[in-house]
Amino acid sequence: MALEESKILENYFDEIAPNYELMNSLLSLNLDKIWRQRLLKETLKNHPIKVLDIACGTCDILRLFLSKQSGLEIFGLDLSFGMLNQGKLRDKKLNLIRGNGIHTPFSDDCFDAITIAFGFRNMPNYLDFLIEAKRILRPNGKLTILELTQPQNPLLRIGNTIYLKSVLPFISSFFGKNQEAYDYLARSIQAFPNQKEVLNLFSQAKFSKSSYSLNQFGITTQFVGIK
Numbered sequence: 001m002a003l004e005e006s007k008i009l010e011n012y013f014d015e016i017a018p019n020y021e022l023m024n025s026l027l028s029l030n031l032d033k034i035w036r037q038r039l040l041k042e043t044l045k046n047h048p049i050k051v052l053d054i055a056c057g058t059c060d061i062l063r064l065f066l067s068k069q070s071g072l073e074i075f076g077l078d079l080s081f082g083m084l085n086q087g088k089l090r091d092k093k094l095n096l097i098r099g100n101g102i103h104t105p106f107s108d109d110c111f112d113a114i115t116i117a118f119g120f121r122n123m124p125n126y127l128d129f130l131i132e133a134k135r136i137l138r139p140n141g142k143l144t145i146l147e148l149t150q151p152q153n154p155l156l157r158i159g160n161t162i163y164l165k166s167v168l169p170f171i172s173s174f175f176g177k178n179q180e181a182y183d184y185l186a187r188s189i190q191a192f193p194n195q196k197e198v199l200n201l202f203s204q205a206k207f208s209k210s211s212y213s214l215n216q217f218g219i220t221t222q223f224v225g226i227k
């Protein structure tokens, strides 16, 4: 995806921001809550103190972190003012920064953990994102990525394609405002590299370890990289 497409994405997300959380729950049949909890659990295993959630959107993950562990120093970064504003409406005290995930304003080695849920797919360049995340993680710090992927089983893959091409546009046209944004969502999931290709990118970004685990047979995947 070219960098200028980030501008188009920013507009998409500004438009869908007010309905975003409702649409998320509907389109994922509420499974997104379970997947986010897994991401949280994985991140908190290492007892981080300073955490950054990139592409934080309406700040769901930030609120979850704060409800689970007190004393966390947590920051959210996102490209869309519309999404960040929805987050601020819920909690005025959140530390939010408007910015691009591939070029953040943070210094080297400053976070114990970085998370990104359903935002990696949107980055203008996946490798650039991983290199930037690694730069701002402290040594041994952990990056956890939750992303929509394609199931590996061929039958489930067909089912998922039907869902993305028929059910998703139908539901989103009924509830969502911006049809184009949801068309983009379906296209971007299908264009996303498979799990092994993503691990290859972690290696190219020079993470010392990386792994992945599937959620619901690969409808989503959680990737973990250690600096």
Ligand SMILES: C[S@@+](CC[C@H](N)C(=O)[O-])C[C@H]1O[C@@H](n2cnc3c(N)ncnc32)[C@H](O)[C@@H]1O
Residues within 6 Å of the ligand: 006, 009, 010, 013, 024, 054, 055, 056, 057, 058, 059, 060, 061, 077, 078, 079, 080, 083, 099, 100, 101, 102, 116, 117, 118, 119, 122, 123, 124
């Ligand atoms: C599908 S939403 C996910 C939001 C949130 N993480 C969640 O779990 O609900 C994707 C988010 O990525 C943000 N985004 C897209 N491109 C970005 C970029 N290059 N840098 C930072 N954020 C970006 C969008 O503005 C949007 O809020």
